[in-house]
Amino acid sequence: EVQLVESGGGLVQPGGSLRLSCSASGLTFSSHAMQWVRQAPGKGLEYVSAISNNGGSTYYADSVKDRITISRDNSKNTVNLQMNSLTTEDTAVYYCAGRDSIWYTGPPFYWGQGTLVTVFS
Amino acid sequence: QSVLTQPPSASGTPGQRVTISCSGGSSNIGSNYVYWYQQLPGAAPKLLIYRNNERPSGVPDRFSGSKSGTSASLVISGLRSGDEANYYCAAWDDSRNSPGVFGGGTKLTVL
Numbered sequence: 402e403v404q405l406v407e408s409g410g411g412l413v414q415p416g417g418s419l420r421l422s423c424s425a426s427g428l429t430f431s432s433h434a435m436q437w438v439r440q441a442p443g444k445g446l447e448y449v450s451a452i453s454n455n456g457g458s459t460y461y462a463d464s465v466k467d468r469i470t471i472s473r474d475n476s477k478n479t480v481n482l483q484m485n486s487l488t489t490e491d492t493a494v495y496y497c498a499g500r501d502s503i504w505y506t507g508p509p510f511y512w513g514q515g516t517l518v519t520v521f522s
Numbered sequence: 523q524s525v526l527t528q529p530p531s532a533s534g535t536p537g538q539r540v541t542i543s544c545s546g547g548s549s550n551i552g553s554n555y556v557y558w559y560q561q562l563p564g565a566a567p568k569l570l571i572y573r574n575n576e577r578p579s580g581v582p583d584r585f586s587g588s589k590s591g592t593s594a595s596l597v598i599s600g601l602r603s604g605d606e607a608n609y610y611c612a613a614w615d616d617s618r619n620s621p622g623v624f625g626g627g628t629k630l631t632v633l
Binding site for chain 1: 621
């Protein structure tokens with residue numbers, strides 16, 4: 402059974418930073434592209450960032466570009482999201498999601514349980 | 523404003539058949555696979571349908587998906603109270619430099 406477990410969420414003030422991590426098991430991690438999808442309170446789903454299976458290609462939504470960095474360590478089966486200069490608009494549940502492909506283009510197949518990021522002033 | 527358009531709400535009584543629609547364009551639904559997700563209250567999204575009409579193992583055959591042109595549908599047969607949830611469609615959009623697009627979600631109420 403595939404499991405994606407996020408960690409690193411929490412409370413942070415505007416301008417602060419957080420590092421989200423996602424630990425994967427039950428799949429050949431290096432064969433799967435990974436994505437981060439967020440959901441603001443009471444809202445729908447939004448792609449934040451994505452990375453191909455070998456880390457060679459990445460994607461950032463315009464709303465987070467220049468503030469967020471995605472990375473992965475295939476030796477540890479983890480994908481990370483470094484978030485800087487956070488604003489109240491970044492308050493959301495952040496889901497780690499996995500593709501059934503090496504490419505990040507396309508909807509995810511697997512989802513983690515999510516980690517809550519709250520930016521408060 | 524989501525790229526994929528879903529009705530904000532749908533409803534049905536136990537045992538009924540309910541259809542949720544998802545409308546897009548030639549660059550997303552028209553030329554790429556459609557996925558459907560179920561999000562129960564307080565939970566993460568769960569994959570229901572992939573590649574238009576395939577069900578992951580463990581998903582009951584009460585859930586089915588179809589696609590025609592630039593629209594897709596999710597059908598839930600034999601509706602149960604436990605099906606009350608938000609449902610999202612998704613697809614890759616090859617006109618955008620992004621992993622894809624989501625619908626705005628449909629809140630299904632079981633009366």
